[in-house]
Structure formats: C-alpha cells, structure tokens
Amino acid sequence: MDARRDVFQAIADPTRRAIVLLLAVGSLTPNAIAEHFNSSRQAVSKHLKVLAECELVRAEQQGREMHYHLNKNKLKEIEKWLEQFKQLLEKRFDQLDNVLEQLKTKRK
Amino acid sequence: MDARRDVFQAIADPTRRAIVLLLAVGSLTPNAIAEHFNSSRQAVSKHLKVLAECELVRAEQQGREMHYHLNKNKLKEIEKWLEQFKQLLEKRFDQLDNVLEQLKTKRK
DNA sequence: AATATATGCAACTATTTGGTTGCGCAAAAT
C-alpha cells in the first residue's frame, strides 16, 4: 500500500471503487465511509491514503475530522486512456464495427 | 496472478495497459508482444493470461502460434463505471459545486 | 526423422497488498 500513485492501481481494488463512488455523492469522513459498508475504519483509512496518494481524492481537515472529497480532474486520466484506446480501435475497426453490431443484435 | 477476472485489476498493471494498447492496433503473438518492450516472453504470457481471464483479450490458435486480440466490449465495463461516476458527480454537484467553491475560498 | 520454434504450465522467490491491532495525538464533549 506504499508509494503507489497510479490512478489505475488505485481503482483496481473494488473497495476503493466503492469509496470513490461514495465520495462522488459528497464529501465524507473515514468513519462515515467505514459505516457505509463492512470495512474497519483503519482499512478505509488505508484505502483513502492510496486514493490520496494518486490524487484521486483530497483531504481537508476540519477540526478533528478529515473530510475526503474527490478530485474530479483525476478521473480524466482514466478517460484519456480510454479515449486513446478507443481511437486506436476505431481507426482499425471502423468497418468491422458494423459487422459486430449486427452480430450483437442477432444474438440477443 | 491467479483467479483475478476483474477488468480494473487487469488494467492496474502498467505493462498490461501497454499490452492492451498494443493489441488495440492489431492481433499479436506473445513473442511479438514481448519483443515490443523489455519483458520476457513468460512475463508477457502471464499478463496475457490475466487479460484473457477477465476477457479483455481473446486467444486464437493458429498453428503453433497463439494470436491475442482485444475484446472491445469488455472495455465498456470501464466506460460504464466512469459514466455512472460522472452522472453522480453532475447530478449532485451542479448546484452544490458553487457552494463548495465558496466555502473553499472562504476558509483559505 | 531430427531439429528448431512457439507456447503453456508448474514451482519457486521477492515484493506488494489488504487487513488487523495497538499506539499516540489533537480536538470535542462532559
């Protein structure tokens, strides 16, 4: 759980993906997150650390509470990758695509 | 490297992401992939196994060669997640956003 | 037929990971 600051590695863990989705709705404290699903506070805290390291999440202290919220921009890294990927695919497969679409509708 | 059949975990590894991008351009054999960057054939083969397990990649035997190619549809799982995420963000934050911005600037 | 090539599989290793427990500290609540 150490020096990993890669968005993709951060969202590899299902618990972390859940946390990210939770935080999409609003800012939360570690305790509040932990209560949302069966995970100890410490476990959540560690996940938050990972998410914070890759800057998917930002922490803000408010009194003795820490409020974690998403860094929307960071999600764009994932989007970018997907986009790059899709462009490559489209270039190669733009004709094949139609065939595949037909196959799909046929199957269902 | 065992029973992991999760797209997100599959693309967590940078080498695997590179492989996926390579395969976006066209179908390749393990050896061909390994030559593309500094990784042993075995290592690549293992990565391909992971990618195949989560169905991001499909294998086709051709004589003694295995040809690996992408499964475009699987990428949609990632897209879906991102989409879900973005919707949450937009729904909740289009008004809240301003408030949060104000709070932030006030505190600083 | 004999050799070379392409590949997958199993065993082994070092590293990383997710999780727990125990601690300390600072901010609230009493």
Add this chain to the structure above:
DNA sequence: ATTTTGCGCAACCAAATAGTTGCATATATT
C-alpha cells in the same frame, strides 16, 4: 480537567502478485 472521539501511523500477518527458471508439447523447418 478528564474523558471520549476521530484520526493517522507503525508493526505485523496472510494472501496475492509479478517475475524467473525449468520443463513438456505441439507445430514448423531442415
């Protein structure tokens, strides 16, 4: 002032991971 609460940190542990090496097997090449 004392206790409670929210949190992060460090140490530890079991499991998983990425990678290596050494096979075995099937298909090409000679």
